[in-house]
Amino acid sequence: MGRLTEVLGASSTGLRLMVAGPEQEVLAVQSPHAPPDDRAELALHVTSAASRQVYCVHCKTTSSVRAAVEELTFCHGCGRELLIFAHLSRRSGSYLGFLADAEERG
Numbered sequence: 001m002g003r004l005t006e007v008l009g010a011s012s013t014g015l016r017l018m019v020a021g022p023e024q025e026v027l028a029v030q031s032p033h034a035p036p037d038d039r040a041e042l043a044l045h046v047t048s049a050a051s052r053q054v055y056c057v058h059c060k061t062t063s064s065v066r067a068a069v070e071e072l073t074f075c076h077g078c079g080r081e082l083l084i085f086a087h088l089s090r091r092s093g094s095y096l097g098f099l100a101d102a103e104e105r106g
């Protein structure tokens with residue numbers, strides 16, 4: 001991210017930048033950690049979605065997992081079995097994960 005910050009900081013109006021790569025890295029470019037820069041036009045292209053970031057609503061841990069949306073995975077923080085929900089946070093670049101059997105538990 002350091003080099004991207006440097007390039008965007010030195011850019012002039014009209015810069016067009018194509019970012020391609022694995023989902024986690026591409027989404028990091030649009031997260032709040034990336035510099036907000038109105039001078040640049042970003043085009044994002046995901047080449048692989050094997051791994052993704054999942055935010056656990058129960059313990060607030062973000063885990064990198066190798067699972068698809070709507071599949072189950074375990075939280076690296078609290079160990080709960082989470083359902084990876086299709087909600088993607090543009091702010092954090094992570095999917096929402098919540099207790100897989102929440103409806104059954106009441």
